[in-house]
Amino acid sequence: MKNFIYLILAASLMALSLSSCGSRETGELVGALDRPDWKGVQPYGMVYVPPGTAHVGNSDQDISGTFIQRPKAITINGFFMDDTEISNNEYRQFLNWIRDSIAHDMMGDFTENGGIDWEIELDYEDETLAELYLEESFAGKKQVNTALYEYTYKEADWGAAANAGRGSGKDMTDFITEKQVNVYPDTLVWVRDFAYSYNEPMARSYFSHPSYDDYPIVGIDWHMARAFSYWRSSLWRQYNETLIEEFRLPTEYEFEYAARGGKESAPYPWGGPYVRNTKGCLLANFKPGRGNYPDDGGAYTVAVDAYYPNDYGLYNMAGNVAEWTITQFNENAGSFVHDFNPDIRYNAKDDDPIALKRKVIRGGSWKDVSFYLQNGTRAYEYQDTTKSYVGFRNVMSFTGRSINDF
Numbered sequence: 001m002k003n004f005i006y007l008i009l010a011a012s013l014m015a016l017s018l019s020s021c022g023s024r025e026t027g028e029l030v031g032a033l034d035r036p037d038w039k040g041v042q043p044y045g046m047v048y049v050p051p052g053t054a055h056v057g058n059s060d061q062d063i064s065g066t067f068i069q070r071p072k073a074i075t076i077n078g079f080f081m082d083d084t085e086i087s088n089n090e091y092r093q094f095l096n097w098i099r100d101s102i103a104h105d106m107m108g109d110f111t112e113n114g115g116i117d118w119e120i121e122l123d124y125e126d127e128t129l130a131e132l133y134l135e136e137s138f139a140g141k142k143q144v145n146t147a148l149y150e151y152t153y154k155e156a157d158w159g160a161a162a163n164a165g166r167g168s169g170k171d172m173t174d175f176i177t178e179k180q181v182n183v184y185p186d187t188l189v190w191v192r193d194f195a196y197s198y199n200e201p202m203a204r205s206y207f208s209h210p211s212y213d214d215y216p217i218v219g220i221d222w223h224m225a226r227a228f229s230y231w232r233s234s235l236w237r238q239y240n241e242t243l244i245e246e247f248r249l250p251t252e253y254e255f256e257y258a259a260r261g262g263k264e265s266a267p268y269p270w271g272g273p274y275v276r277n278t279k280g281c282l283l284a285n286f287k288p289g290r291g292n293y294p295d296d297g298g299a300y301t302v303a304v305d306a307y308y309p310n311d312y313g314l315y316n317m318a319g320n321v322a323e324w325t326i327t328q329f330n331e332n333a334g335s336f337v338h339d340f341n342p343d344i345r346y347n348a349k350d351d352d353p354i355a356l357k358r359k360v361i362r363g364g365s366w367k368d369v370s371f372y373l374q375n376g377t378r379a380y381e382y383q384d385t386t387k388s389y390v391g392f393r394n395v396m397s398f399t400g401r402s403i404n405d406f
Contacts, residue, residue: 070334082393084304089213146184153230186219186386222383259317261310269310284319318373321391329358329380365389
């Protein structure tokens with residue numbers, strides 16, 4: 001027993017000796033010793049999509065579609081993806097943060113270094129904050145002053161930085177731009193999208209009523225989705241020391257790869273080839289038959305975790321709402337994009353031709369026929385438009401080789 005104790009002490013002293021030797025200059029190549037620990041991270045509400053190869057492209061026979069989405073073998077790096085679409089209540093956290101920031105600014109709640117003092121409790125009945133609401137109420141209900149909900153997000157043009165090359169005299173700050181957007185959801189999409197149709201109750205209640213808290217956020221254009229992603233990254237870094245990649249919109253091929261759930265050549269996220277299971281139950285929220293909208297369980301949208309997830313644990317990768325991707329829409333993209341993490345980027349300016357403002361949306365929605373639910377079907381919307389059938393979810397690139405390394 002005594003010998004065993006001596007052995008333990010000797011091993012401890014040796015480990016201490018080696019540790020102390022590695023902590024000072026020894027003339028040996030030992031690497032920088034002040035690096036932070038890294039044990040991986042699993043963001044809340046996200047699932048891991050492993051790296052791999054898939055055959056993407058049209059799943060159904062569609063002559064014109066084959067020129068828009070040609071079959072192609074691609075490889076995708078691993079990434080994390082929200083298991084559901086961003087919900088109304090999750091987006092409301094973003095708006096509440098902006099509201100509280102404005103309110104603290106109005107009240108003069110600042111720390112000694114000029115930052116907002118978040119510890120001070122706010123009283124929204126205070127007359128100083130009256131500007132947060134419109135002067136006129138509607139049917140006794142306060143109306144939010146949505147014009148105040150401005151948010152500025154930043155983005156880096158990595159392509160331009162790479163093309164500039166070393167020795168250009170420019171650093172990364174020369175390729176960072178800012179864009180200010182109003183991020184309050186466009187609730188009137190429910191009326192605007194459908195002529196001669198009574199959808200005013202949805203316009204009044206869909207975002208504000210708690211019964212819709214777990215339903216997907218809509219009325220969000222591409223810039224608003226990117227602003228949310230930037231804020232989400234900033235929020236993480238405000239409260240966490242663990243280094244992560246940024247939250248962002250997925251590329252269209254990340255979305256398709258994730259939607260397939262590891263099923264090779266599957267037409268739908270659940271496999272296929274049909275949109276009903278063996279019991280005759282519909283497997284997604286879309287427009288069945290000739291328009292029996294509630295036949296699948298939802299006349300409009302449904303909760304973000306409705307129906308069964310695919311084999312990666314992702315809900316509603318087909319149906320419910322179509323989803324923004326980061327990718328520029330180009331009809332023949334499949335003919336020239338790289339087969340390794342394929343993507344096309346172009347951040348169109350306000351005065352660019354409208355054709356350059358098209359962004360890929362994937363997954364189909366509650367108002368679409370089943371063709372748009374197929375994994376290989378591509379569609380687009382303009383980056384500055386809001387719709388009652390388009391939402392989004394975030395992804396985050398995985399840092400490392402595989403989650404199994406941790």
